[in-house]
Amino acid sequence: MTAHGERPRLAVVGAGPAGLAAALAAARQGLTVTLVDAAPQAGGQFHRQPAEGLGARRARALHHRWSTWERLRDGLARHVAAGRITHLPDHHVWTVEREKDTDPDLDPDGTFVVHALRGPAQEEPATVRADGLVIATGGYETVLPFPGWTLPGVVTAGGAQAMLKGGLVLPGRTAVVAGTGPLLMPVAAGLAAAGARVAALVEAAGARDVARSAPALAAHPGKLAEGARYAAELLRHRVPVRSRHTVVAAHGTDRLDAVTVAALDPDGRVRTGTGHRVPCDTLAVGHGMLPHTDLAETLGCAVDGRRVRVDDEQRTDVPGVWAAGETTGIGGADLALAEGRIAGLSAAARLDSRTPDRSSWRSAAAARSRLRRFASAVDAVYRPPAHWTDQVTDDTVVCRCEEVPAADVRAAVGELGAGDLRTVKLLTRAGMGWCQGRMCGPAVAGLLGCELPVSRRPFARPLPLGVLAGATEDPTEDPQPVRPEEENA
């Protein structure tokens, strides 16, 4: 399939569990792999490492499945040393282009060009050419707005965890962990273990919701044991756990000094009169995760309900493009590892014009089925309160980038006739800012009462116009720079 008479080249975007597993599996099968990742070190969010130079000694204590990480890390180092994997950290991908070759027999799927910005400043361009592509870009956290959520001291649950894992910085002394989802327990346990007083763990899901999904969850003794271990840690640190509760407001003038916690009724409405103040200087809040689908969407891959659609080989419906990990649906690190391995093995065979031997990934496929069932069960349990928008006052900022209050969104719908996310964006600027609606999209959709639609973002991240213009094509990796100006002649 390669027109170059060399080993097929595979680009893997994202060096979390899915991307690492895909890169290692493909490299072992003889592909030339380029692993492109935004972080300074491999590992993704799950295996986030303390920055070198901090001399962290407790890194291991903060990470679960340390042996898995050691295996991935050592495998990557071996393949990099052998020249089978090129690891490009600090490469921030802004788009992937599918070049259509002039001779379709020579290269029927065209060649993929990964366009990235290099370095922490994200200013220098870099390009990677490949015959195949694995999208392993992970997911991002959802946080729904409530009064006071923009106060300093309010962080995302994932952000608090990243601070613990990456910088070993304790975000505050008295913390409340709130929202919904399986991330809250490890975050609360991690904060407590690091020396914070965790004043409450506030979870919207109720014990009864968990009980209802018990059969599905019980099929995963390992996961249950993990949950039990966190619960024991919380008990040991005397962390009060409030299930079927929610934070209705954060208080403070210059920064957070307290939150109001209230009980939820079975319909997901706040029970009147149940609110009580909990003093704290840190609130870690999260409402689950959403897959990063920008690159897949730009390439025209089918996306079902926010997840990149893949077949049993982790192939998208665009030839030459695989997807693995959270980008195909939020399911955790173990599922990402299984999917990544399958994607890597499939790519190794397919790019070499062979039909893959499915028995080579039998155990990964079994793990994948089991973990996807578990993920659906988890998804059914951990939902934001059904009537969370009741708590969003008119002056609550919904879009932080553009500082758009809920009142503007409601006016766009009521007075100006908007009924969808795009029109609300154009009328209020909600979603036009730096994050391009990734943060506020779910909130605006909730206020509108509609599903979050697939959004087409031509640039996965902002990039300098000079780079886009191609004035400084990266000469080291691309011997024949694209000359778009010629198109203009």
Add this chain to the structure above:
Amino acid sequence: MVGAASALYATREGLDVVLVDRGPVAGGTTGSGEGNLLVSDKEPGPELELALLSGRLWSALAAEAGVAAAIEYEAKGGVVVASTPDGLTALADLAVGQRAAGVTADPVDAHALYDLEPHLAPGLPGGVHYPQDAQVMPTLAAAHLIRIARTGGARLRTGSTVTGVLRTAAGAVRGVRTDGAEIHAPAVVNAAGTWGGELAALAGVELPVLPRRGFVLVTEPLPRMVHHKVYAADYVADVASDSAALQTSPVVEGTAAGPVLIGASRERVGFDREFSLPVARALAAGATRLFPFLAQVRAMRGYLGFRPYMPDHLPAIGPDARVPGLFHACGHEGAGIGLSTGTGRLIAQALAGRTPDLDLAPFRPDRFERRQEDTA
């Protein structure tokens, strides 16, 4: 946008108006536009007259309480830049004709050019300043014109698709059928923009509206670095061109909200919504040639839209002689936001049986049919 303006002016003529759209407000080409209200890119003729009328109406609307801020109306003026001395001569010649038609068009030398736009690339010979050029935020403009029309009694039916045009036995229009209910009216205005040909077909007539795709790049918000709408002289030639091939000419402007908008590409590729990296690259290259500081500024997003293109670059405005009661107000190509107020006013006058402010003959919707017969 044209539908919104037609509804507003028809309501002000005392007519009972129902505004129907299959999507939300501004869901078609309007929401993908830059909001140009331009006289500078038009050669003397009927389109320029319509642009001058529209400019006066925009200015009058902006003088109404709260409207200018709500629709981000900015009378900021345009600057057309020549890249060579020959180009400057050609621009000056165009400006002479435009001045005769009533446009304020002030030639500026190199010195004055950099007073107007200090961050332009060095070495440019000069250009022409058009103080009448203005800008609105198109989605806000459409939504607020509709809001004002509704306070005057107009009714808005969004998410309602017109599936047929109802006719009397004699062939006259008596309303529309939608996927919801029938709406009965003695007059139907086709303001379906790029999809105006499809709506005309429902009434049994042909109207040659074709899509001409355009991309716009949007930068991060900046303090005001670009003060006018600034474009290169070749833009005028591209606007008037009939080519289906990709054309890009740099058009750069700051906005009230901070981001800089970068256009303009034109290509006839049907309704292909796929993002095109080569087009984005060409736009970025053109913009950074005009304003070198933009090379360090980040593009945040891009969007595309489909201009309603007509073979002679003039919109279809007015009654359709082939179907009594059918009016058209579409086919404005890339100028629909700017020309919407004038179009709405002319349509309202025609609906009310008054003499329109401009002669509608050049905009006759059935002009293409006649041409085909002539050549047959």
